[in-house]
Amino acid sequence: MSDSSTAKSNEGGSKTRQLLGMKGATSGETSLWKLRLQLMKPITWIPLIWGVVCGAASSGGYTWTVENVLKIAACMLLSGPLMAGYTQTLNDFYDREIDAINEPYRPIPSGAISIPQVVTQILVLLGAGLALGYGLDVWAGHEFPMMFSLTLGGAFIAYIYSAPPLKLKQNGWLGNYALGSSYIALPWWAGHALFGQLNWTIVILTLFYSLAGLGIAVVNDFKSVEGDRQLGLKSLPVMFGIDTAAWICVIMIDVFQAGIAGYLIYVNQNLYAAILLLLVIPQITFQDMYFLRDPLKNDVKYQASAQPFLVLGMLVAGLALGNAGV
Template sequence: MPAASRPSLATVAELLKPITWFPPMWAFGCGVVASGLPLDGRWGLVLLGVLLAGPLVCATSQAVNDWFDREVDAINEPQRPIPSGRMPGRWGLYVALIWTGLSLLAALPLGDWGFGAAVMGLALAWAYSAPPLRLKRNGWWGNAACALSYEGLAWVTGAAVMAWGTMPHGRSVALALLYSLGAHGIMTLNDFKSIEGDRATGIGSLPVRLGVRGAARAACLTMLLPQAVVVGLLLLWQAPWHAAAVGGLILAQARMMQRFLANPRAQATWYSGFGVPLFVLGMLVSAFALRGLV
């Protein structure tokens, strides 16, 4: 095949968006910490799980999304690999299919739970972007699919891998679900940069459905309220210092949200860079609280 008819490795890497791999890798690590179990004899499985969460399943979701969003990206981000022509023909789809297969193969050593989680994560990735479901056409459903896959599913999988494939403790599952709900708001932050293309192509993101300010308020409430419930649960579980730490992180986020709410379109990227890290830091604090309880 002539070199000009296939993408360069750098273009493939750009399609897979390594910067997006961090959230599920972090959530998987939080699940590992929350399990309270030692790493002895599990290092290989944990490293494989981190690889699966980020460079495989999450990367697959990025390739799938770019392929089925090529018309949207032609409006919003024409410099992306597919609309720019740097990834010619159907190579975007081929990469998505190849990475799906690699993800399934890598999940096999993780046992029934790890493999099942990979299947579910990949199913959500394709359902989010690909017809006929194309969940992203509805901002509520699409963001929920991403948040559950990136945060809750990765957290529970990390805890399950540490427990040799058994179901994690109910407390760990509860925190995973709460942080998934909070991550729904984080997903909304990404939609402010693509309002024109979403509206033109029938993508009902929350900024399109609710307007810029309505979506910004919804995102903030969705991020803050689940964290407040986490604080209440940590107090109930007799972890007051961890509850206080998460509470302090919430207050810092709320203060930063004032700047975001004043101009959501201009400040969404800023808040993603400075406010969201406080959210994910709270995840780790909560995980250590569970570890102490175990």
């Protein structure tokens, strides 16, 4: 491949990463809609959309009808583009100082989009999310507005995670658990409530599962460790050091998935439990191959390799719970 072809390929890859909101982008984008999409970080929508699927599976009430397909698609739109987009835009708004250190190519620190335009985007996404949540309650015939309440609760968690005075992300444990539960428990509850009756067993199990999500959230802290140190943010890599934080991360990811498998055995879902445990094995392999050897260099490679097995395990757990009638 010629140098010019390589350069074009690298430029195209950088622009794709930029549009998806990934690490390793470049500045210079001028299209407003692309900048708005970059703020919403589409790459982060996937686990929330998947969480809705897992919740629908655990409800035991999802059937393949046209109406149910439209309902779950609307719930995916709520959890992914609208509420994850709101959360990511809000986070970028309050993180503009630290992004100027860690990711200066981001739309706000680079000056590519104005603060009033960002605030408008936050309000529009929040308003659309709340409206859709209420609409789903009406569609599902809920006596209590569960979908609206979950949307409002998720919006509140996103706010206190990013905004002062609480700014939960300043605390490595609280912030990462808030993030993990928002990516696993909240969309799971939404999918379950849309097609079944949300109960305390599902709530507690998914909050337990979210402790594995805490480990995944910690992986994202390694890319910003230098800026976190400068601004006094107590992420786990800052508090414990790179190597210790990496071990905390992988232990939480593995142990709490195994704990869910243990519960599946308890409710006589042995086959599903065995599949879930088998899906943990490649995650451990990639942790050893990539993440534990160099978490600063290999964080993205590890996530791309290992997370498909984690999210597939979530669906296995959801199907098991639905099958058990939990």
